[in-house]
Amino acid sequence: MLLPNPWQREKLSHIVVTTFHEKGYRDYGKMHRDIPHSLAAGHLLVVYAENVEIEEKDRRLLVFDHDETLPRLRDFREAYGRNLQANGFRPSANGLVRDFRWDAVRFSNKVFAVADAIRRYHTMVDQLIWLDADTVTHRDIPRNFIDKIAPRGNQLAAYLNRRIYPECGWVGYNLRHREILTFVERFEGAYTSGYFQTLKESHDSFVFWKVLQQMEGDGEARFKPLGSNLTKTHVFINSVLGSYMDHLKGDRKQDGKSRRSDLKWNRREAWWQ
Template sequence: MLFTNPWRREQLSHVVVTTFHEKGYRDYGKKCIETFLRHWPKDIALVVYAEDVDVEEKDRRLLVFNQSEELPLLRDFRAAYGENLQANGFRPVRNGLMRDFRWDAVRFSNKVFAVADAARRYRTTVDQLIWLDADTVTHRQIPRSFIDGLAPRGNQLAAYLNRQIYPECGWVAYNLRHPALLTFVDRFEGAYSSGYFLNLKESHDSFVFWKVLQHMECDKEAKFKRLGSCLTKTHVFVNNALGGYMDHLKGDRKAAGKSRKRDLKWYRREAWWQ
């Protein structure tokens, strides 16, 4: 399942983490699992925090946790803010309420609490934790060297997809050997469990991740590896090396099962994009 590996330059041990609910599993999570098992290196495991869903796929590399049992802090957060309009994407405007994903902390909290739990769970046995959004399809065989090459190392706490605005957090790789890992995790998770997210300009996970990152860089507690581009603020996931192997079906791209040609900022040679 998961193998202990020393922090060596040539090869690292990895675990990939994601989460979804019943509808998400049927709409995209099942495809995420199937393509992961088909195309990822055989010694990398996928951990799913499943919300009220029985996952049909069975494989020695697939570990499924019952979200309601394994994430008690998420349960507490939902109990505290489940009826809070501001925590569920609503803001008052002149003619009533406006809904916007940027304020939907409850929706995005699943990811935050899953990352925190997995980081604490695997930090003594695994080198790198990769968060992968469940609406991601792997379309080509991924070499082990590619995954190792993206990994944050040394004083780099995480590798992420930077862009002109807040990061794209469909992929984030965490260095589980970093001495400040638990500091980051506690702050990331704590921004939600403490209610601090209500004081921020936006409260989705990408914005909160960005704020914690900025503070840690400013205080020189850690460095962060940038995998994206400062030239775009749109679909950065498919416009870097990741797009050669995966496609992130953000938003209404799920219905089509593929990102749009106009999402690409340059020509890609891979068969998936032809």
């Protein structure tokens, strides 16, 4: 079954997709409990849950078992689970050092979940929104806002650009784009083929960026920027998304809120006061 019964009789304009494991769910995944109510009507929240029982129940919430639903991810982990380079380790003068920029295994969850969801829903829904689980929705998000920032026409995705590789805590995918499955094959294929090992960095945001550059360079698709080329740090809250959401990157999860010092412009929403 692709959709819960009530949704088989209704038109979906967009779906929101995320994933988390048990610790992530306990630490921050429950922040998503308000999303079915705060996002505009006409959407579904799809969670790829890894070894965790989701307590929340809602007619607009669909939960997939991570291990059962993502066999390609399982194969990838079996192939690279003991590979030091694929797990973020690189040799240095002081021995092995670990850095998230090389941790393909850690960030592959998002890639394979996005790929699976796009394949499932690309003939049924207009837009798929990837939203990291460590995100707080602090204000109801109106339908016209979702429509305004959605990718249209030859725009394959709307994304948070910045001075370096993108921030992929939010990506809106145009499921009606003629090359959407081409994008999926290249995004996921960078991992399944081992191509990620040849790249300067191998986390999902860097790989997304390389696929974007290739497709724009070849004239296959355009991508809609929602961020800013003036910053290379916390672009999520310094974009239009910050009016409605907060992304608790890194140790901000412990505080339950991003820092005022993260803001590069004056926000008037109550959350930021």
